[in-house]
Amino acid sequence: MAEFVGAVDQGTTSTRFMVFDHEGGEVARHQLEHTQILPRPGWVEHDPVEIWERTNSVMQTALRTGDLTPADLAAIGITNQRETTVVWDPRTGRPYYNAIVWQDTRTDSIAAALERAGHGEVIRRKAGLPPATYFSGGKIQWILENVQGVRQAAEQGHALFGNTDCWVLWNLTGGPAGGVHATDVTNASRTMLMLMNLQTLDWDDELLALFDVPRRMLPVINPSSHPEAFGAARSSRPLQAAIPITGVLGDQQAATVGQVCFAPGEAKNTYGTGNFLVLNTGTEPVRSQHGLLTTVAYQFAGAPAVYALEGSIAVTGSAVQWLRDQLKIITSADESERLAGTVQDSGGIYFVPAFSGLFAPHWRSDARGAIVGLARYHTGGHLARATLEAICYQSRDVVEAMERDCGVHLDVLKVDGGVTANDLCMQIQADVLGVPVSRPVIAETTALGAAYAAGLATGFWRDTDELRSHWQESKRWQPRWSPEQRAAGVAGWQKAIARTLDWVPVP
Numbered sequence: 001m002a003e004f005v006g007a008v009d010q011g012t013t014s015t016r017f018m019v020f021d022h023e024g025g026e027v028a029r030h031q032l033e034h035t036q037i038l039p040r041p042g043w044v045e046h047d048p049v050e051i052w053e054r055t056n057s058v059m060q061t062a063l064r065t066g067d068l069t070p071a072d073l074a075a076i077g078i079t080n081q082r083e084t085t086v087v088w089d090p091r092t093g094r095p096y097y098n099a100i101v102w103q104d105t106r107t108d109s110i111a112a113a114l115e116r117a118g119h120g121e122v123i124r125r126k127a128g129l130p131p132a133t134y135f136s137g138g139k140i141q142w143i144l145e146n147v148q149g150v151r152q153a154a155e156q157g158h159a160l161f162g163n164t165d166c167w168v169l170w171n172l173t174g175g176p177a178g179g180v181h182a183t184d185v186t187n188a189s190r191t192m193l194m195l196m197n198l199q200t201l202d203w204d205d206e207l208l209a210l211f212d213v214p215r216r217m218l219p220v221i222n223p224s225s226h227p228e229a230f231g232a233a234r235s236s237r238p239l240q241a242a243i244p245i246t247g248v249l250g251d252q253q254a255a256t257v258g259q260v261c262f263a264p265g266e267a268k269n270t271y272g273t274g275n276f277l278v279l280n281t282g283t284e285p286v287r288s289q290h291g292l293l294t295t296v297a298y299q300f301a302g303a304p305a306v307y308a309l310e311g312s313i314a315v316t317g318s319a320v321q322w323l324r325d326q327l328k329i330i331t332s333a334d335e336s337e338r339l340a341g342t343v344q345d346s347g348g349i350y351f352v353p354a355f356s357g358l359f360a361p362h363w364r365s366d367a368r369g370a371i372v373g374l375a376r377y378h379t380g381g382h383l384a385r386a387t388l389e390a391i392c393y394q395s396r397d398v399v400e401a402m403e404r405d406c407g408v409h410l411d412v413l414k415v416d417g418g419v420t421a422n423d424l425c426m427q428i429q430a431d432v433l434g435v436p437v438s439r440p441v442i443a444e445t446t447a448l449g450a451a452y453a454a455g456l457a458t459g460f461w462r463d464t465d466e467l468r469s470h471w472q473e474s475k476r477w478q479p480r481w482s483p484e485q486r487a488a489g490v491a492g493w494q495k496a497i498a499r500t501l502d503w504v505p506v507p
């Protein structure tokens with residue numbers, strides 16, 4: 001009997017494979033980074049072939065180190081960096097161009113032109129998203145317009161689009177020899193091409209026309225958890241046996257499932273390269289009036305889609321990387337805690353890491369980063385502390401937008417991701433929010449969520465109540481600031497945000 005479920009987590013910096021048991025406990029894992037290709041300022045690419053090779057390697061090594069065989073896996077789930085765009089030739093399996101990563105800003109003129117032409121409203125209404133460089137639609141359009149021969153190939157059915165879930169799935173299920181070209185509702189909801197309403201979760205002809213994307217290059221959209229829709233893994237070297245692939249979810253939605261946010265009003269905040277706060281809003285999409293995205297949280301087979309409001313913040317943990325790699329005032333990310341701990345507070349300085357503009361809730365591509373309030377007195381300690389505070393103030397802005405949009409008041413914020421290893425940062429988060437912050441025992445919520453989606457589809461797990469019973473708190477931080485201290489801190493942050501706006505011209 002297969003005792004375990006596997007999950008491929010194809011992330012922005014690395015790809016990992018994890019294996020979980022019936023209690024959601026980790027049995028095996030392996031992880032490999034891939035190259036970040038930065039051809040010009042603002043451009044970020046990945047090599048899809050390298051990603052597929054890494055996927056194979058991590059599966060093979062994780063199984064070997066866990067002393068497992070493919071027959072031990074009841075099912076596999078896939079989760080992925082969302083929006084990152086791959087276009088490839090199904091006859092050969094060769095990509096036409098590198099993957100254009102979600103952080104890439106080369107499509108700023110495409111997004112600005114849509115807004116100028118008055119199409120922003122229909123994109124917001126139908127897709128739940130503002131026109132922005134972040135999403136896949138503009139990236140597909142860029143490849144069609146700039147890579148020779150691709151538009152013609154797409155019209156003839158010789159070019160397929162997918163996010164990296166889709167690319168990995170197609171390769172795992174046979175590649176040129178019958179690979180399955182499918183994605184799930186959560187990934188599709190990040191393209192600006194999918195119509196999101198209660199009746200239809202499918203590609204929308206009006207949106208496709210705005211981006212001039214041929215429908216035949218797009219994958220089939222399935223529920224996130226389904227016993228048959230995604231085929232079986234058979235072409236990967238370590239997987240000689242056919243293992244059903246029964247779960248696919250974008251990474252932030254997977255973390256939402258991994259954190260068992262199954263009821264309306266439940267939310268999680270993931271602190272990685274960027275921050276992503278996702279609030280379950282139930283089976284009807286809520287339109288944000290305050291700069292949040294409307295997105296699909298998950299859809300389990302035979303059930304209606306569950307929607308979410310999402311606050312995406314581009315730069316949080318990567319600001320800590322900037323202290324390490326560019327300023328070199330720390331040598332590792334965890335040293336930020338020690339350095340920030342050398343001072344009692346930030347000494348009145350604020351650091352707004354708007355390196356490529358501001359995402360939620362501001363959506364200002366004309367903003368750039370700033371450190372304000374500096375005096376001769378300030379040290380690296382103050383800057384490190386201001387960096388941690390910036391992570392927390394940005395999250396607070398998003399929580400506030402959520403409260404305004406749907407009147408939900410969080411009793412507790414569930415957190416996960418690399419930065420949550422930083423106790424000081426999590427304490428500041430509780431202080432800035434005035435709400436307790438709680439981290440679960442199983443920190444790998446993204447891979448776990450993909451495994452949950454896969455295991456629910458095959459009956460490995462009975463229902464969401466069983467999954468809920470796995471969730472356990474490892475640590476909780478209580479707010480310590482007085483309301484006056486919080487109000488003063490937030491007022492300073494808002495002034496600092498105002499200083500970053502209108503800095504670079506919008507194309």
Ligand code: ADP
Nearest residue numbers: 013272273317318320321333334417418419422
């Ligand atoms: P991703 O999935 O986006 O690659 P992870 O969840 O692996 O992200 O987290 C990595 C990020 O967390 C990096 O940006 C790193 O700078 C940051 N990070 C890791 N450990 C710490 C720490 N102890 N304190 C602050 N930031 C940290």
